[in-house]
Amino acid sequence: MGTNAQKKSATNRTRRAIVNILKQQGATDAQELAAHLGISAMAVRQHLYALQAEQLVTYHEEAREMGRPAKLWQLTPAADRLFPDGYADLTLSLLDSVKEAFGEAGLEQLLDVRTRHQLEAYQSAIPAQASLSQKLEALASLRTEEGYMAEVQTLDDGTFLLIENHCPICAAATACTGLCARELEIFQRILLDAVVERTEHIIAGERRCVYRVSRQD
Incomplete structure (x- = not known):
């Protein structure tokens, strides 16, 4: 690889790293980004100015x-194209087709089947006897593999935040709010010894989805 190609590759990697940090952390200044990247x-x-010229970043x-x-x-919002979109157009088309062919009842039945399969997959990967913290870390890992860029934070009061910095099914979830309701249901059933509450929601205009998880009294 020639020198110019190497420089271009390094530049692309750095800019992608900047985009990923902004996706995960939200609004960040150049000093903090520099500390993360070691430059x-x-x-x-x-x-950042190059990314701004591409209309991928802005600032206040x-x-x-x-x-x-x-x-x-x-x-x-233009930067969303850099992240998995869950084949949004195809998903929306299929949801519309199911609703047209089978009505709302058919769509609910489809969501039931999806929920059951998703719950079974999570339950097979997350030991029922694991601690709440271990379950959350395992769940975040599974969700990250699915494109949600998930992480867990522990708060001073002993509660946890399950944070999803990206929603790969955002378009479908906007069109079919039942998808989001079912995901909250799945988290509650996986984390049986906890109370799960959604405190931030991408569909409601937030930057990310956040679930507050606390142990049951």
Whole structure:
């Protein structure tokens, strides 16, 4: 590989890394991005301006106690194309076809079957005797494999956050809200010893989906 090709490959990797960090963390300044990537803030800004020219990122300014306001960078809706979309067009077409052929009852039956299969797959991969923390980590790993970019955070009060930074079925979930309702149901059935509450929702305009998970009293 020639020098120019190597530089282009390195540039693409860095920009993809920046996009992934913004997807997972939300609005972030150049200094923090630089710390994650191990490169200078100046280099990060050059990449950000290039991504901005492609309409993949934008920023808003945040006042700081000292100095000039900081630019907090975030992804634009156009950046969604860089992440798995779950074959959105095909899924929407199939949902419409099921509804047309079998009505709402048929669609509910389809969701029942999907829920059962998904629950069985998760239950076979997550030991029932595992701790709540272990179950959440295993669930996050499975969801990440499915394209949800999931992670678990432990809060000071002992509760957990299951965070999904991307929704690969967003278009389908927007058209069929039952998909989201069933996912919440699945999480509750996997985490039998916990209470699961959705606190942020991509479909409602949030950047991510977040589930607060607490042990039952």
